Amino acid sequence: MKLYDIAKLIVSAIFYPLFRIKVIGKENIxxxxxxxxxxxxxxxxxxPVVGITNPRTVYFMAKEELFDSKLFGGLLRKINAFPVKRGVADRTALKKGIHVLRDGHTLGLFPEGTRSKTGQLGKPLAGVGFFALKTDAQVIPCAIKGTYKPFRKLEVRYGKPMDMHKLKNEKAGAKETSEAIMMEIKKLLDK
Known part of the structure; x- marks a missing residue:
């Protein structure tokens, strides 16, 4: 059993009862x-919540600073995270993300690039649109609703795969594609 699978079992055993996690739309993945x-x-x-509520193994980009510690950075790599430099077009991270997708895996992305301090959706970065346009990956919007307060309900909604053909045929840019994806996340949040 891989470290990812062991971590998923442990985190699931803690998070599901602690945050009363309810998953909707898992069949859409x-x-x-x-x-x-x-x-x-x-x-x-x-x-970790996206990881445990997803039936597939998920690879995540994580801010480069998290990899500064050899111990923690090594652990992150073993559970399929890889570093990204924020605020610049990090070619190494982009290549790694493309490689993950071309190998048929699942890439977990947060289009805003950082946490929302208000809980409101922020503006998306172009990165998610880049991956959606440059690969044949299916794009699944996901909305996390609720708070991470113990014993309060946290809901994770997975939407249906987005049809990227229209955006590709219209030669949409990465930013426009990211905005279309954020609109789908917003629809899930508004349900």
Whole structure:
């Protein structure tokens, strides 16, 4: 058993009862092929929550500073996280994300690039649109609703795969594509 699977079991055993997690739409996540999960970002706990509520193994980009510690950085790498430099077009991280998707895996992204301090959706960065346009991955919007207060309900909603063909045919840019993805996340949050 891989460290990712062990961590998923442990975190699930703690998080599901602690945050009373309810998952809606898990059946919308394709069982095979490349997938991009795009979620709003309200807490540092969002990546493990997306990881445990997803039937697939998820690879995450994480801010470079988290990898400064050899111990913690090594642990993050073993559970499929890889570093990204924020505020610049990090070619190494972009190549790694493309590689993950071309290998048929699942890439978890937070289009806003950082946590929302208010809980409201922020403006998306172009990165998620870049991955959606440059690969054949299915894009699944995800909305995390609620608070991370113990024994309060936290809901994770997965939407249906987005049809990216229209955006690709219209030669949409990465920013425009990211905005379209954020609109789908907003629809899930508004339900």
């Amino acid at each position: 394709p069982k095979n092929g490349p997938v991009i999960i795009c979620s709003n970002h309200i807490s540092n706990l969002d990546p």
